[in-house]
Amino acid sequence: MDHITFGQLPAIRITAPDGATAVVTLYGAHLVSWHGADGGERLFLSARSALDGSRAIRGGVPVIFPQFAERGDGMRHGFARVSTWRLEDSGVEDGAAWAVFGLNEADLPPAMAGAWPHRFALQLRVAVRANELIMALNVRNTGDAAFPFAAALHSYHLVPHLADVRIEGLEAGTLSIADKLDVVYEQVDDTIFLGTWARVLTLEQEGFSDAVVWNPGAADTAALPDMEDEEYQRFVCIEPAQLTPVQLEPGAAWEGRYRVS
Numbered sequence: 001m002d003h004i005t006f007g008q009l010p011a012i013r014i015t016a017p018d019g020a021t022a023v024v025t026l027y028g029a030h031l032v033s034w035h036g037a038d039g040g041e042r043l044f045l046s047a048r049s050a051l052d053g054s055r056a057i058r059g060g061v062p063v064i065f066p067q068f069a070e071r072g073d074g075m076r077h078g079f080a081r082v083s084t085w086r087l088e089d090s091g092v093e094d095g096a097a098w099a100v101f102g103l104n105e106a107d108l109p110p111a112m113a114g115a116w117p118h119r120f121a122l123q124l125r126v127a128v129r130a131n132e133l134i135m136a137l138n139v140r141n142t143g144d145a146a147f148p149f150a151a152a153l154h155s156y157h158l159v160p161h162l163a164d165v166r167i168e169g170l171e172a173g174t175l176s177i178a179d180k181l182d183v184v185y186e187q188v189d190d191t192i193f194l195g196t197w198a199r200v201l202t203l204e205q206e207g208f209s210d211a212v213v214w215n216p217g218a219a220d221t222a223a224l225p226d227m228e229d230e231e232y233q234r235f236v237c238i239e240p241a242q243l244t245p246v247q248l249e250p251g252a253a254w255e256g257r258y259r260v261s
């Protein structure tokens with residue numbers, strides 16, 4: 001495990017014995033880079049992304065919590081992606097390098113904590129080995145009143161070209177993307193396959209009940225300050241998500257797991 005700087009952000013790089021690597025910034029516990037053991041970046045990161053903590057990183061895997069998009073009256077996509085997490089632990093086990101990041105209410109600036117006044121402990125575990133990425137988001141209620149939350153791992157998968165993308169497992173037949181797409185699939189139980197001419201990725205999720213597929217398309221990308229006009233052709237977001245809020249009782253925990261291989 002190495003402490004590095006990514007853009008202007010403190011970050012942790014983990015490296016598995018077989019050479020697979022992941023880089024996670026403490027800002028957002030944001031996975032900004034993943035290389036499989038066969039080399040090559042697997043995640044999209046916009047050339048125009050802020051990397052100084054002034055706004056959410058555009059690309060990688062933002063952690064969405066406790067609100068998805070504008071489904072609530074809190075911050076769009078929640079505060080987790082714009083909060084500074086702590087590295088809690090790291091190691092190497094069964095050939096995988098792993099790190100765990102933590103966030104609780106005491107880590108938030110007072111105004112942010114006041115806007116969502118609950119006691120909680122989030123843990124994000126990231127592990128890599130061979131051509132496999134495993135992430136787990138754990139949410140614990142450490143307070144004495146129940147709270148509702150939504151969550152997602154907003155994965156920006158790097159693709160050679162949007163036109164080559166074929167997604168299976170979400171609808172009958174194959175989903176391809178011509179331009180803007182923003183679709184919620186509820187109650188996703190099956191494995192999802194993301195195919196391009198280069199490779200087929202297997203996406204498996206547990207605990208997260210839903211999946212969101214998003215690409216902004218040409219017009220919305222032009223309006224985004226943190227994306228180059230053509231960059232929408234280089235990724236597709238397939239996000240394991242828990243959109244129906246979970247009501248978490250005091251002392252209880254919820255976990256969502258995600259495996260990409």
Ligand SMILES: O=P(O)(O)OC[C@H]1O[C@@H](O)[C@H](O)[C@@H](O)[C@@H]1O
Nearest residue numbers: 069076077154182183212214239
């Ligand atoms: O620009 P943001 O806040 O990162 O959101 C990006 C997108 O995130 C997706 O998950 C949503 O479905 C989209 O509606 C949204 O536009």
